[in-house]
Amino acid sequence: MKNISTLHIQPDFNESIQQGESFYLNIDIDSNTIDEINFEKTNENEYSSTNDLNISFKKSKTNLFETKINDFNYEFQTGQEFKFAQLKEDPNQDINVTSIDGTNDKIVVGDSEGNIEILNNDNTSKDKISFTESLVIPQAHFSGITKSKIFPSGVVLLTGSIDMSINIFSMTDGSNPRTFKGHSKRINDLDMIERGKNFISCSDDGTIRLWECSKGVCEKVINRFENPYDGVTSIRVDPLNNQIIYGSYESGVVVGYDLRAIKDNKIKQLNSEFMSSCIGVELLNDNYILTGYEDGILCKWDKRKDCEIIESIKICENLQKINMIDETRIITSDLDSTTMLNIGESVDKIRYLVDEQDRGCNDTWYNKNTMELMTVGKYNKFTIYNQL
Incomplete structure (x- = not known):
């Protein structure tokens, strides 16, 4: 290692x-x-x-x-720091920005009190970055928002929360046409299947759920046979086969499932090699899986070799989140730093994304068109890093 x-x-x-x-x-x-x-x-x-x-x-x-x-x-x-227009800025109130997603012209953020703010991206050039408020949805959830995902249409938003519910909101008027309930603990992650007719969610309750949007129903519930209450920390839909999904677990294992299977959904399992909770899973391409562990280890697995470990790296002591921004680069965040690594080949360089206010990083979103990364954390501000 x-x-x-x-x-x-x-x-x-x-x-x-x-x-x-x-x-x-x-x-x-x-x-x-x-x-x-x-x-x-x-x-x-x-x-x-x-x-x-x-x-x-x-x-x-x-x-x-x-x-x-x-x-x-x-x-x-x-980077360059911006503050939100409506979300409270007083750090004594301990309101943190906890989620972010975006399109070319809009940014959506959620906070630790369940509020949502939608911003218009008014950037005319990389030399002049500006945002204006489009819509605020106060108390969109009863507790903090853990995940925000914009549908491919760009006009509808999917959110998950500590309050165990998942909501759909209009990004035009803030209306809430659908609420999905079934999880018994906090929602940790969401991912969409194709255009968003279906999506998957995962929770600390140990389940991954497949939902149908138009009817608002849960079509499938998946949990580990060996430990049904093993909390699921993250999920990803395979971009090359949208019926295959992967979930990472608190026990440290990562499991691949086939949504088409009637009984035994499990098709692959990456065992717990590092005696630590697996906090995230990412699919690099058709051949590789990347996993991150709470003790600061990143691990690259080769699917072609029965999920053999081909590289492992220890980058910190307390890893909290990993996010792929393209096929080779990953953003990692721990308690007090955010980094970018190129894991396409052997890692020989790491880039620290420095925040002058030392706010920490709760979530990130990367705009592939402008090559800008946005990070959110404490004190209701966000930072933009360009030319990544």
Whole structure:
């Protein structure tokens, strides 16, 4: 297994650089030991460590910086911060933005109190990014929203919540034509099948459910035969075969199911190799599955070789979420950092997406047309990282 040192850079390091001041970079040696490196300016776009490590820190392009530590390449990218017009901004009220999804012209976010805000994306160019409020749906759920998914039509929204329900909302007027109930614990994830006639959901109650939108009914309930109450943390529909789905579980296993099967749905199982909860599963392409574990391990499996592990990487101590943004790049978030890795080949570089307010990251959405990543976290603000 490859171990990547976890770094924590001074959140406002870019401001220090602009003012010609020094800044720090911490390296987590282990859970109890941290090495601190201080950098001072040596020339226009380069800083050097003040100790004997002889480490340089360079600006490679606008808002992107790089360094090399222990023969591994690290990048640090800063973003542009925006605040929401209607969601409460007072951090003392502890309202966090918990979900995000988008299209080319709209952004949808949900918060920890069950509110939804829809924004118009008024971007005319990458040099001028702006948003205006389109619609607010107050108390769309009784508790925090865990997942937001825009239907392919771009005019209807699907949301899941801690309140155990799933809702459909009009993005035009906020009406709620459908509510889906059946789960007995919080909803953790949603995914759509093709154009959204059907969708799947998963929950801490141990079930994956297949729903039919027009009738508002549950057509199938799936749980693990070995442990029916094993909480399901994430789900994905196979993009090459929409009748095949994968679910990750609190016990650490990942299971593939065939929705067409009448009795035994299970077609594949990735066993728990790391004695840790599996927090996410992603399908890289027809050949590979990527899994993330709570103890900070990412694992790449080859479906052609009976799901053999071909690479595993430890990137942090407490992984919370993984999101694929294309066939080779993945966004990961832990308690206090967000990173991007290219896992198409052997990983030799990691990019930290730095938030000057150190708000953490609850969810991400990537706009493939503009190559912009949006992250949401505490204090009802979001950050945009461009040119990813």
